[in-house]
Amino acid sequence: xxxxxxxxxxxxxxxxxxxxxxxxxxxxxxxxADIMFTAHVYGTxxxxxxxxxxxxxxxxxAHAEAGNAGYPLKFTMEPE
Numbered sequence: 001x002x003x004x005x006x007x008x009x010x011x012x013x014x015x016x017x018x019x020x021x022x023x024x025x026x027x028x029x030x031x032x033a034d035i036m037f038t039a040h041v042y043g044t045x046x047x048x049x050x051x052x053x054x055x056x057x058x059x060x061x062a063h064a065e066a067g068n069a070g071y072p073l074k075f076t077m078e079p080e
Contacts, residue, residue: 001080002055004047008039012071020073021047024062049080 004025006017014036021032025047038045050058059075066073 001049002052002077003049003080004055004059005076005078006035006039006045006047007074007076008043009072009074012066012073014040016066016069016071017073020062020065024058024065047075052077 006021017036017039018029018032021027021035022029025032027035027048035045035047055077059077062073062075
């Protein structure tokens with residue numbers, strides 16, 4: 001199992017971050033907003049724990065969608 005982390009940047013809009021957390025990581029609006037705000041304040045935030053292949057797939061999808069939208073949104077993963 002791997003922990004997925006989100007990293008704050010000064011370019012990606014907060015509403016886009018919440019949208020990504022909801023659509024790619026299937027989080028509720030409230031949970032997505034809490035994670036976004038935590039990353040905004042502390043620089044990084046825990047998103048969720050997933051199997052390695054699933055974490056890689058979702059991070060890749062998130063990076064592709066953010067890149068297509070012109071944002072540098074970054075997710076990383078680390079072993080649980």
